[in-house]
Amino acid sequence: MTRARTALALVALTACARAPRVAAPPGPEPFRDPARPIAERVGDLVARMTLDEKVGQLVDDAPAIPRLGVPAYGWWSEALHGVARAGRATVFPQAIALAATFDDALVGHVATAISDEARAKYEEAQRHGAHGRYEGLTFFSPNVNIFRDPRWGRGQETYGEDPLLTARLGVAFVRGMQGDDPRYLKTIATAKHFAAHSGPEALRHSFDARPSAHDLADTYLPQFEALVREGGVGAVMPAYNRLDGVPCAASPALLTQTLRGAWGFRGFVVSDCGAIGDIVGGHHAADTLERAAAMALDAGTDLSCGAEFGALAGARALGLVTDAAIDGAVTRLFTARFALGMFDPDALVPYARLPMSVVESAAHRALARVAARESIVLLENHGALPLAPRVRRLAVVGPTADDVDVLLGNYHGEPTLPVTPFAGLRAAAEARGVSIAYARGAPLVGRGGSSAQLADALRVARRSDAVVAVLGLSARYEGEEGDSAGDRTSLGLPPPQQRLLEALVATGKPVVLVLTAGSALSVPWAATHVAAIVYAFYPGEEGGAALADVLFGDVSPAGRLPVTVYRAEDDLPAFTDYSMRGRTYRYLEKPPLWRFGDGASYATFAYSNLVVAPAFDSTHDLALSVDVENTSARAADEVVEVYLSKPDAPAYAPRRWLAAFSRVTLAPRERRTVPLSIPSRELTLVDETGARVPIVGAVAIAVGGRQPDAAWRYATTADGLTGSVRSRP
Numbered sequence: 158m159t160r161a162r163t164a165l166a167l168v169a170l171t172a173c174a175r176a177p178r179v180a181a182p183p184g185p186e187p188f189r190d191p192a193r194p195i196a197e198r199v200g201d202l203v204a205r206m207t208l209d210e211k212v213g214q215l216v217d218d219a220p221a222i223p224r225l226g227v228p229a230y231g232w233w234s235e236a237l238h239g240v241a242r243a244g245r246a247t248v249f250p251q252a253i254a255l256a257a258t259f260d261d262a263l264v265g266h267v268a269t270a271i272s273d274e275a276r277a278k279y280e281e282a283q284r285h286g287a288h289g290r291y292e293g294l295t296f297f298s299p300n301v302n303i304f305r306d307p308r309w310g311r312g313q314e315t316y317g318e319d320p321l322l323t324a325r326l327g328v329a330f331v332r333g334m335q336g337d338d339p340r341y342l343k344t345i346a347t348a349k350h351f352a353a354h355s356g357p358e359a360l361r362h363s364f365d366a367r368p369s370a371h372d373l374a375d376t377y378l379p380q381f382e383a384l385v386r387e388g389g390v391g392a393v394m395p396a397y398n399r400l401d402g403v404p405c406a407a408s409p410a411l412l413t414q415t416l417r418g419a420w421g422f423r424g425f426v427v428s429d430c431g432a433i434g435d436i437v438g439g440h441h442a443a444d445t446l447e448r449a450a451a452m453a454l455d456a457g458t459d460l461s462c463g464a465e466f467g468a469l470a471g472a473r474a475l476g477l478v479t480d481a482a483i484d485g486a487v488t489r490l491f492t493a494r495f496a497l498g499m500f501d502p503d504a505l506v507p508y509a510r511l512p513m514s515v516v517e518s519a520a521h522r523a524l525a526r527v528a529a530r531e532s533i534v535l536l537e538n539h540g541a542l543p544l545a546p547r548v549r550r551l552a553v554v555g556p557t558a559d560d561v562d563v564l565l566g567n568y569h570g571e572p573t574l575p576v577t578p579f580a581g582l583r584a585a586a587e588a589r590g591v592s593i594a595y596a597r598g599a600p601l602v603g604r605g606g607s608s609a610q611l612a613d614a615l616r617v618a619r620r621s622d623a624v625v626a627v628l629g630l631s632a633r634y635e636g637e638e639g640d641s642a643g644d645r646t647s648l649g650l651p652p653p654q655q656r657l658l659e660a661l662v663a664t665g666k667p668v669v670l671v672l673t674a675g676s677a678l679s680v681p682w683a684a685t686h687v688a689a690i691v692y693a694f695y696p697g698e699e700g701g702a703a704l705a706d707v708l709f710g711d712v713s714p715a716g717r718l719p720v721t722v723y724r725a726e727d728d729l730p731a732f733t734d735y736s737m738r739g740r741t742y743r744y745l746e747k748p749p750l751w752r753f754g755d756g757a758s759y760a761t762f763a764y765s766n767l768v769v770a771p772a773f774d775s776t777h778d779l780a781l782s783v784d785v786e787n788t789s790a791r792a793a794d795e796v797v798e799v800y801l802s803k804p805d806a807p808a809y810a811p812r813r814w815l816a817a818f819s820r821v822t823l824a825p826r827e828r829r830t831v832p833l834s835i836p837s838r839e840l841t842l843v844d845e846t847g848a849r850v851p852i853v854g855a856v857a858i859a860v861g862g863r864q865p866d867a868a869w870r871y872a873t874t875a876d877g878l879t880g881s882v883r884s885r886p
Contacts, residue, residue, distance in 0.1 A: 189226075191501070198500075199491045202227075203484055208470065211487045215459065215466040217427070218290065219490075229288040230494065232427065233462055236296040236334065236344070237314055237568040238267075238697065240275050243291040246570030247274060247521040247698065252300065253566075253675050254532035254694035256316035256719035257756075259796045260820045261329040267528055268333025270521045272344045275334075277511040280503075294497050295345045296334065297394060297427070297462075298568075301327045301380045302355050304676075304720055305740050308732050309356030310635040310644045313566050313675020313695065317719025318741040318753060320376060321815045321839065324383035331388035336508065341498045343508045345391035348384040350429060352411060353377045354396035357732050358638035362431075362439035365399040368735040370847035371809050373400075376737050379838075382420055391424040391493060395458065397432050397439075404440045406432045407449070412457030425459040425489040433458075433465035451477035459486035517573055522699060529703030531794070531820075534692040534716035535757040541667045541688035543710025543759060544591075544623060551586055551593045551625065552617040553579045554661060556601040556654065557673045558627035566675055566695035567632045578627045578671060578693070581701025585709050594620070599657040602634055614657060618664045625708065626661055626687075628654045629673035632695065636675075648679035648726050655682070662686050671704065677722040681750055692718070710759065715794035715820065717756040717863075721749045742864065743811035754815070754864050760793035762786065762823075766830075767860055779835040783860045787823035796820045797831050800859045801839060803852060810842050813864070833860075 187193055188202035203211070205225060213220050217232040235241035238249045249255070249267050258264070275294065282292040301323050304312040316323040327348070336343030353366040353373065368377060384390040393416060395405035405411055406428045416422045436442050436449035443449040450465055451472040460466065472478045498506035515521065535542070544551065557563040559579040564572075576584075579595050586593040598614030618624045628650055634642045649655065659682070661668050667688040672678050675695055683690060691714070693704055706712040721742050723729060728747045730739050737744045742753035766784040785795055797820075802813035816839040819831055840856070841849045859865035 195495045212470045217462045231290045231293050232295050234291050234293045234296045235568050237298045239570045241568045247517045248569050248572045249525050250529050250532045250697040251566030251695035253313045257716040258531040259717050261325045264326045265329035265333040268330040272334045273515045276508045277513050277515050297347045299330045305355045307677040308645045319815050320379040324380040327384050328388040331390045342496045347392035347394050348390045349394035350396035358643040361397040362435045366735045372737045374847035375843040385420045385422045404436045406458050407452040407456045409456045427460040430462035433461045447472040459489050525697050526699035526703050529696040529700045530712050532716050533707050533714045535714040537690040539688050545709045548622045550621045552621035553595045553625045554598045554614045555627035562631040563673045564700045567636045572698035575698045576701035578701045581705040585705035599653040602651045624666050624668045627671045677720050713759040713793035717754050717796050721753050722751040724750045752864050760789035762795050782832045786828035790825045794822050802857045
């Protein structure tokens with residue numbers, strides 16, 4: 158979407174809409190007049206409501222107002238990587254896997270497919286008179302929190318640990334969800350959880366996050382600002398926790414001063430589910446629900462996910478909240494509903510005509526397979542991959558090899574024909590005349606595992622030419638509080654899986670380790686003992702087919718780690734410490750097992766001819782280009798990564814930071830000049846007070862297929878900039 162189209166999305170909440178799609182016949186009331194602008198229609202409708210009717214609209218399960226022709230509406234729907242919790246839908250790779258693609262255009266296509274299915278399912282529900290939870294058009298996605306600690310169970314929902322990557326993918330997701338029609342929003346996306354929320358899950362209802370002013374502005378806020386300013390996101394959800402002592406859902410500093418004031422947000426704010434109650438019971442910032450509801454409304458929250466805002470009638474009677482504050486929230490919510498076309502005839506709303514045949518269509522399944530392919534990260538390869546053509550007998554072993562749950566992650570829909578890793582490998586093997594055998598080998602978690610399971614795995618391994626060990630986690634063992642086991646206590650493989658892996662390696666057969674997880678798994682033993690390591694994350698319903706495409710060599714992998722893989726939990730600060738020092742590649746102090754941005758290929762690439770614009774300043778984007786050549790005999794994707802660093806930066810500043818990236822497809826021996834643009838924002842640093850200031854002096858620019866290291870050669874370019882170009886095998 159162009160910037161002009163983005164501007165249209167931003168104002169769509171107040172743009173002109175058409176005639177109401179309601180049971181009551183059209184009348185002379187202005188809110189029913191399709192020729193009038195939304196602001197006038199909404200103002201007229203709200204003025205006709207009683208106080209009790211208004212308050213009733215401020216909860217997620219909003220009742221109908223029959224006398225005004227207002228239907229009931231359930232505000233809570235989910236679409237993290239597919240329409241979730243609403244039956245059949247295409248399940249795309251989990252968000253952390255989409256982040257590994259480093260492909261914002263692809264994420265936009267995925268979001269467009271999700272919103273197509275969302276709209277079709279909504280219209281079908283409307284035809285059957287359904288208005289319940291998970292059947293609406295307001296989606297509590299995406300999660301753009303920074304994955305600052307691999308122990309956080311919900312990190313799988315995010316786009317990783319880097320603010321720029323998260324911002325670029327988040328903006329693409331929002332645009333794909335909300336559409337580009339100049340009058341109507343296709344759906345409404347919600348940026349969550351605002352702000353500084355990334356575990357521990359068990360403490361989220363009472364925790365007080367206290368990052369420094371630098372860390373808040375440098376790490377925890379930039380991606381939210383991008384989704385508001387660039388993406389035109391229609392809704393924002395405050396976090397459960399407090400920030401510097403104030404519950405986020407009742408924070409004027411966050412919701413009024415920053416979100417609506419500094420950033421110009423024009424949508425609505427919805428609390429996380431039950432968060433208004435936490436103001437009383439978890440944070441003890443209010444002694445009654447009436448006071449908590451009034452605090453949240455006055456701070457800028459418009460809607461409670463839960464029934465807590467029903468207490469606003471009592472708060473109004475006690476003089477704790479004004480009619481104007483209630484009217485403001487109701488106005489913002491109905492502005493959203495009008496912009497979605499909920500009061501207009503189908504003939505005027507282009508998205509209303511999307512048929513149910515788009516749900517899990519062949520095109521969407523194909524897109525899910527492409528997305529899963531692009532997300533797969535090759536971390537180690539000592540000649541074992543691709544498997545074809547030398548492998549004639551293949552063993553597939555592991556507790557996540559034939560488990561549908563490992564495809565799905567959390568917040569997912571129900572796929573019709575999910576392809577597990579074993580199912581995908583079996584289909585590919587049989588098509589090639591390769592014999593294949595499967596053994597579970599060990600339980601997913603626990604302390605032991607039967608000797609019979611292990612013996613069966615070793616038997617099929619010894620009869621094979623190669624072993625694919627599919628190990629790791631599923632969302633049953635990492636996720637959100639209450640849904641699963643929540644946060645992790647260890648970064649390594651569960652002990653029975655580690656024992657299985659060591660036994661497989663001891664057979665002498667080449668072992669390809671496929672890791673399934675929504676977070677970083679620390680496997681230092683495997684890094685030095687197995688023949689190849691592939692990260693598959695939670696790859697969605699076509700994950701097994703995509704994995705087979707990569708392992709058998711039909712597709713060259715090009716995914717990149719969106720997180721740092723630490724060697725051990727001892728290398729991390731305390732989980733409850735929201736300081737960024739020692740966390741993520743930007744502030745790392747100890748050498749990791751694998752770095753953010755790491756990922757190998759079956760092809761080889763050479764970089765040359767870095768060209769940087771002759772001058773720059775922090776008010777303009779910086780243009781540069783680099784020549785990338787595929788020096789191999791096979792087509793492949795390459796992810797071009799651009800990093801900046803300032804050797805004399807203050808100690809509190811990041812060591813280096815991702816400034817631009819581009820995923821390109823190159824034919825065999827093809828050489829291409831890849832244009833890149835470093836946003837002007839990346840040419841600034843955040844000082845200790847949280848202010849963003851222009852960089853003064855020389856800046857190092859590194860361009861390549863991964864982060865720079867000591868082997869990179871630096872060369873001075875114009876105006877004190879330092880460039881680096883390196884060929885990567």
